[in-house]
Every structure is written in C-alpha cells, then in structure tokens.
Amino acid sequence: MPSLQPDEVIKKVQKGESLERADLRGVVLPRAVLDGVNLRRGELDGANLEAASLKRANLKNASLRETFLVGANLEDANLESADLEGCNLENANLRGANLGRANLEGANLMNANLSGARLAYAELQSANCGKTDFSHSILTHADLDECYLGGARLGEADLRNATLRGANLEEADFAKARLDHAEMGDANANLARFVSASMQQVNLSHSTLTGADFTDADARKINFTGARMQGAILTGAKLNGVVATDAEVAGITCEWIDASTEGDGSKPLRNAQIVALLSGKEVEEKAPTRPQGTRYFGKGDVLRNASLEFGGGASVEIESLFEHCSITIGTGTELVIGKHGVLAGCQIQGAGNITIHGHFFEGDSPGIVGPSQLVVSKGASLVGAIEQPESFTRFGFEPGCNLRVKIAKPGAQSSSSKGNGRRKK
Amino acid sequence: MAEVKGAASEKKTLIEEGTRFKGSLSSTCAVVVRGSIEGDVEAPALTVSPSGAVHGKVKVGDLRSEGEIAGEFDADSVLLSGAVKDNTVIKARSLEVKLQPASGKMQVVFGECAIDAGEPAGKEAAIAAATAGDKKASVPPEP
Numbered sequence: 001m002p003s004l005q006p007d008e009v010i011k012k013v014q015k016g017e018s019l020e021r022a023d024l025r026g027v028v029l030p031r032a033v034l035d036g037v038n039l040r041r042g043e044l045d046g047a048n049l050e051a052a053s054l055k056r057a058n059l060k061n062a063s064l065r066e067t068f069l070v071g072a073n074l075e076d077a078n079l080e081s082a083d084l085e086g087c088n089l090e091n092a093n094l095r096g097a098n099l100g101r102a103n104l105e106g107a108n109l110m111n112a113n114l115s116g117a118r119l120a121y122a123e124l125q126s127a128n129c130g131k132t133d134f135s136h137s138i139l140t141h142a143d144l145d146e147c148y149l150g151g152a153r154l155g156e157a158d159l160r161n162a163t164l165r166g167a168n169l170e171e172a173d174f175a176k177a178r179l180d181h182a183e184m185g186d187a188n189a190n191l192a193r194f195v196s197a198s199m200q201q202v203n204l205s206h207s208t209l210t211g212a213d214f215t216d217a218d219a220r221k222i223n224f225t226g227a228r229m230q231g232a233i234l235t236g237a238k239l240n241g242v243v244a245t246d247a248e249v250a251g252i253t254c255e256w257i258d259a260s261t262e263g264d265g266s267k268p269l270r271n272a273q274i275v276a277l278l279s280g281k282e283v284e285e286k287a288p289t290r291p292q293g294t295r296y297f298g299k300g301d302v303l304r305n306a307s308l309e310f311g312g313g314a315s316v317e318i319e320s321l322f323e324h325c326s327i328t329i330g331t332g333t334e335l336v337i338g339k340h341g342v343l344a345g346c347q348i349q350g351a352g353n354i355t356i357h358g359h360f361f362e363g364d365s366p367g368i369v370g371p372s373q374l375v376v377s378k379g380a381s382l383v384g385a386i387e388q389p390e391s392f393t394r395f396g397f398e399p400g401c402n403l404r405v406k407i408a409k410p411g412a413q414s415s416s417s418k419g420n421g422r423r424k425k
Numbered sequence: 426m427a428e429v430k431g432a433a434s435e436k437k438t439l440i441e442e443g444t445r446f447k448g449s450l451s452s453t454c455a456v457v458v459r460g461s462i463e464g465d466v467e468a469p470a471l472t473v474s475p476s477g478a479v480h481g482k483v484k485v486g487d488l489r490s491e492g493e494i495a496g497e498f499d500a501d502s503v504l505l506s507g508a509v510k511d512n513t514v515i516k517a518r519s520l521e522v523k524l525q526p527a528s529g530k531m532q533v534v535f536g537e538c539a540i541d542a543g544e545p546a547g548k549e550a551a552i553a554a555a556t557a558g559d560k561k562a563s564v565p566p567e568p
Contacts (some may be wrong), residue, residue, distance in 0.1 A: 195523075215523070237525065255524075302556065321555035341556040344548055360550040375524055381543075381551070392534055396524025399502070402543030403520065409511070409533040 013037050170193055218263050238263040244278040265377050268341050270315065299340045322346050324363055351389055356380045366408060376401040442476050475507065511536035
C-alpha cells in the first residue's frame with residue numbers, strides 16, 4: 001500500500017507541496033494532472049500513471065520500476081538517474097526530457113516521442129524502441145545493446161560513443177545523425193538509413209546491412225568486417241581507412257566514393273578502385289594506380305583551344321586549366337573536374353557522367369549538352385546552360401555548390417540560353 | 426486551410442490534399458502544401474509534399490519540395506526533389522538535390538528553368554588560382 005492515497009497526492013500537488021521521497025508504490029492515478037510535481041527520489045514502482053500529465057516534473061533519482069506510463073506526458077521532465085527498468089512508456093511524450101544516466105533496461109518505449117531528449121549514459125539494453133522518435137536527441141555513451149529500434153527515427157541524433165551491439169535497427173532512420181566511435185557490431189540494420197550521417201570509426205563488424213543506405217555518410221575508418229552488405233548504397237560515402245575484410249558486398253550500389261583522408265571529396269574512386277578499397281587494398285594517391293583507360297590532366301597544366309574526344313566507358317579527371325576547349329564524352333564516360341580543375345569558355349557534349357568539384361564556365365551555349373548525370377559538389381561552381389538528353393539528366397547538387405545555370409528540356413536546342421547561340425558539332 | 430501542430434509542436438499552415446488555393450498567401454508560420462497553390466506565397470518555410478503543387482511567386486526561408494513547383498522561387502535554402510516545371514526560376518543561398526542511384530527513380534525532373542544558387546567564384550579569379558602554381562603549356566593528348 002502506498003503511504004499516500006491518490007486523492008491526497010492530488011491535493012498536495014494542487015497546493016504546490018513537495019512529494020520528495022514520497023512512497024507511491026502501486027498508486028493508481030490514471031490521467032492525473034501532476035505537472036511540475038517534485039517527486040525527487042520518490043518511489044513509484046508498479047504505479048499506474050496512464051495518460052497522466054507530468055510535464056516538467058522532477059523525478060530525479062526516482063524509482064519507477066515496472067511503472068505504467070502509457071500515453072503519459074513527461075515533456076521536459078527531469079528523470080536524470082531515475083530507475084525506469086521495465087517501465088511501460090508506450091506512446092508517452094518525453095520531448096526534451098532529461099534522462100541522463102537513467103536506467104531504461106527492458107523498458108517499452110514503442111512509439112514514444114523522445115525528440116530533443118537528453119539520454120547521455122542512459123541504459124537502454126533490451127528496451128523496445130520500435131518506431132520511437134529520438135530525432136535531435138542526445139544519446140552519447142548510451143548503452144543500447146540488444147535494443148529494438150526497428151523503424152525508429154534518429155535523424156540528427158547524437159550517438160557518439162554509444163553501444164548498439166546486437167541491436168535491431170531495421171528501417172531505422174539515422175539521417176545526419178552523429179555516430180562517431182559507436183559500437184554497433186552484430187547489429188541488424190537491414191534497410192536502415194545512414195544518409196549524410198557522421199560515422200567515423202564506427203564498428204559495424206558482422207552486422208547485417210542489406211539494403212542499408214550510406215549515401216554521403218562520413219564513414220572514414222568504419223569497420224565492416226564480415227558484414228553482410230548486399231544491396232547496400234554507398235554512393236558519395238567518405239570511406240578513407242575502411243576495413244571490410246570478408247564483407248559480403250554483392251549488389252552494392254556505389255557510383256563513386258570519396259577515399260580522401262580529410263573527407264573533402266578530393267579523392268573520388270569508382271568501379272574497380274572501390275572494389276579494391278573494400279577489399280582492403282591500398283589505393284595510392286598517385287597516377288600509376290589509376291585504372292587503365294583513365295586520362296588524367298594534372299594540376300598546373302594549361303590546355304587552350306583544344307578539341308578532346310573520349311570514347312564510351314573512359315574515365316577522365318581534370319585538375320588543370322582548360323580554356324576554350326571542346327570535350328566530347330561517350331556513353332558511360334566518367335568526367336571529373338577535380339577540386340583544382342577549371343574549365344573556362346568550354347563546352348562538354350555527350351552522354352557521360354560529369355562530376356564537378358572545381359569550376360566550369362561555359363563558352364558556347366549550352367555549355368553542357370546531353371549528360372546522363374551531372375553532379376556539382378560543395379564549393380564547386382557551374383556557370384552555363386545544360387541541355388538534357390531525351391532520357392533527362394540525373395542531377396545531384398550538394399549544399400554549398402554554386403550555380404548560375406539554365407536547364408533546358410531534351411531537344412530544346414538551347415532556347416533558354418543567353419549565350420551566343422552557336423553550338424559546336 | 427488549417428493551422429496544425431506538427432511533431433515539433435510548431436504551428437504550420439496546411440493546404441490539405443484535395444484543396445486548391447488561388448491567390449496570395451502570407452504566413453508567419455511554416456506552410457505545408459499537400460494540395461495545390463496558384464499564386465504568391467510568403468512564409469518562413471514551405472514544404473511541398475509529393476502530392477502538392479505550387480505555381481507562382483514564392484519567397485520563403487526554407488523550401489523543401491517533393492512535389493511540383495513552377496514560377497519564381499526565392500529562398501535561403503532549397504531541398505529539391507519531384508518536378509520543376511517550365512519557366513521556373515530558383516534563387517537560393519543554398520540548393521541541394523540528392524543524387525539517386527541510376528537504377529532508382531529520378532530524384533528531380535527539370536523542365537526549362539534557371540537556377541541561381543550560392544556564390545560562384547569569378548571566372549577570372551578561378552583562372553588566376555589555377556595558374557598560380559607552376560605553369561606549363563600542354564598539348565592535346567593523342568586521340
């Protein structure tokens with residue numbers, strides 16, 4: 001029996017009296033309004049507080065083991081170091097709550113809203129966090145081993161140094177989350193989204209990552225040892241120092257990755273180079289390691305008034321200055337204007353894939369005709385008109401890119417351009 | 426049109442699917458369009474859902490579009506997918522279009538449009554930077 005009856009609790013709260021250290025074990029207070037109550041070090045084990053309102057309540061160091069808090073409103077509540085083991089918080093609102101060092105082992109947080117909550121060093125082992133909203137929350141050093149996070153939303157959450165060993169992360173969304181140094185070995189992350197996440201030195205060894213999306217993730221020094229990665233997407237990921245020994249990489253989608261040490265896009269790799277990197281082979285900086293068929297124009301070189309033609313499937317990288325040049329690229333050709341590359345007064349024609357890390361300024365308009373893919377990275381510039389092919393161009397513009405472009409539909413014959421109207425054949 | 430509370434509790438103006446709005450819309454809270462707007466929009470943020478369409482003159486802080494847009498768009502930051510129709514002008518401090526895998530659905534289909542985003546390096550400055558190191562003239566490679 002609790003030391004206070006439910007009506008006594010309500011009266012004390014209404015009078016603004018403190019319930020610090022109160023013994024409320026097993027108390028039944030569904031839908032009670034207890035906003036701002038001071039229950040610091042209170043004992044609420046096994047209590048029924050279904051749909052109760054506990055906004056801004058002080059529950060620091062309180063004991064809430066097996067407490068029934070389904071649908072409760074704990075927005076901005078202080079639950080620091082509280083013991084919530086086995087607690088049922090399904091559909092509860094914990095937005096902005098402080099759960100630092102709280103014990104949530106085996107708790108049910110299904111569909112709960114913890115956006116912006118603070119959970120540093122919290123213990124969530126074997127907790128049920130299916131479809132829980134952890135967006136923008138702080139989970140640094142949190143223990144999420146064997147936790148169920150299926151369909152959970154962790155966008156922009158901070159999970160640095162957290163442990164998620166053996167956790168179920170199926171279809172969880174970690175977009176733009178910070179996961180550096182997280183321990184995620186043996187996790188099941190099928191179809192999880194790590195788009196643009198920061199994942200430096202994360203351990204995902206022996207994890208299942210089928211169909212997981214690592215697009216644009218900063219995964220430098222990530223450990224994929226023995227991971228099952230069939231159908232995973234790695235396009236644009238920063239993978240310098242990746243360890244992927246015995247990883248199963250069949251069917252991965254990876255148009256290019258960045259192998260630069262600084263993760264600044266200065267060392268893009270494609271095709272066989274990516275396979276080599278994931279196989280643990282060193283991909284050297286210098287030209288001799290470039291795959292056969294690669295044409296490289298180094299920094300400091302200047303080409304003027306040249307006409308260049310590259311056949312289908314070729315790989316061309318330009319770190320030089322090209323002025324008034326005409327470049328024709330065949331189907332599937334990869335043309336990369338490197339960080340130091342400048343194409344001024346130039347025109348590119350053909351159904352290849354163009355990636356601009358440097359600068360492109362058109363001469364004759366449209367400056368770019370018929371590309372099947374055009375990517376402009378952060379800090380790069382593109383000034384000119386683009387005429388799309390019949391199948392339309394696949395565009396990728398990174399935030400921070402600089403554009404002054406006119407895009408024309410297939411067959412538009414540069415009708416929208418303001419150039420001199422001439423087209424080079 | 427209704428004001429709704431989103432996940433983050435901030436108020437949003439919602440043009441629901443099936444609703445067609447014609448005229449000028451000015452709001453101090455974010456606008457979410459699941460239906461269609463034909464006219465001018467001014468708001469701190471505009472989200473066009475996959476079922477949504479906005480045709481007109483738009484001035485917003487953040488623009489996120491997965492639907493159809495046409496007209497003049499002036500925004501601080503833009504995240505685009507969906508369709509950009511003919512005669513569209515987009516001016517933004519920051520623009521993002523995510524590159525989708527070649528096997529996947531096209532992220533954005535652009536009609537005739539003009540995009541003005543970021544601050545392009547001046548042509549002369551870029552040439553000067555490229556030639557700042559050791560210069561050497563090259564000849565075109567053998568065909």
